[in-house]
Amino acid sequence: MADLATYALTAIGLVFFVAGTAGLIRFPDTFSRLHALTKADNLGLGFIVMGIGFQTERWSQLAVLLLIWALALLAAGTVAQLVARAALTTGKDE
Amino acid sequence: MTVWLHLVALVLLGSLGGALWRVWRGPSQADRMMAAQLTGTGGVAVLIVLAALQDWSLLIVAVALALLAAVAAVGFAKSQSPDGAGDPEEIKPAGDWSDLNASEAGDG
Numbered sequence: 001m002a003d004l005a006t007y008a009l010t011a012i013g014l015v016f017f018v019a020g021t022a023g024l025i026r027f028p029d030t031f032s033r034l035h036a037l038t039k040a041d042n043l044g045l046g047f048i049v050m051g052i053g054f055q056t057e058r059w060s061q062l063a064v065l066l067l068i069w070a071l072a073l074l075a076a077g078t079v080a081q082l083v084a085r086a087a088l089t090t091g092k093d094e
Numbered sequence: 095m096t097v098w099l100h101l102v103a104l105v106l107l108g109s110l111g112g113a114l115w116r117v118w119r120g121p122s123q124a125d126r127m128m129a130a131q132l133t134g135t136g137g138v139a140v141l142i143v144l145a146a147l148q149d150w151s152l153l154i155v156a157v158a159l160a161l162l163a164a165v166a167a168v169g170f171a172k173s174q175s176p177d178g179a180g181d182p183e184e185i186k187p188a189g190d191w192s193d194l195n196a197s198e199a200g201d202g
Contacts, residue, residue, distance in 0.1 A: 075164030
């Protein structure tokens with residue numbers, strides 16, 4: 001049962017990850033790429049973390065996994081703001 | 095299960111390849127920084143999958159990589175403004191904000 005959950009969740013995480021990367025490549029504008037990067041990839045990371053969570057043997061591993069995801073979410077939020085502001089102030093090039 | 099996780103790790107590495115293309119192609123500095131962020135996030139995901147495959151102590155490496163990716167973005171933001179302060183609340187940030195000030199003055 002746990003393996004089934006891992007299969008499903010990592011597959012969904014993979015889909016979001018590839019979508020985020022495709023967005024990063026295909027989007028026309030710097031700021032729209034930023035959306036693709038910080039939102040889709042973190043969602044993908046979240047699903048992969050949940051999928052791998054089913055494989056952990058000890059509670060400490062699960063705690064570290066959730067810590068990683070929380071850090072990634074916090075980092076993405078601040079990074080998006082910082083990079084967007086830096087891109088806005090340095091130049092209007094797309 | 096292990097075959098599937100290896101496949102997941104491979105596809106994640108492929109997505110990192112996409113990030114490298116953006117680093118090469120990226121017109122502005124911010125795009126290259128974004129690709130570095132994707133390498134950070136993608137690297138964390140690959141490390142997590144490998145931790146499940148081989149050795150659970152890889153999770154600590156993933157935590158470190160997640161932290162460093164965030165700090166790298168701070169370094170980038172600080173390097174963008176000329177005086178290096180890079181303070182997001184700067185009154186007169188680098189570059190010409192003339193149009194923005196005009197709009198503020200308009201409805202000020």
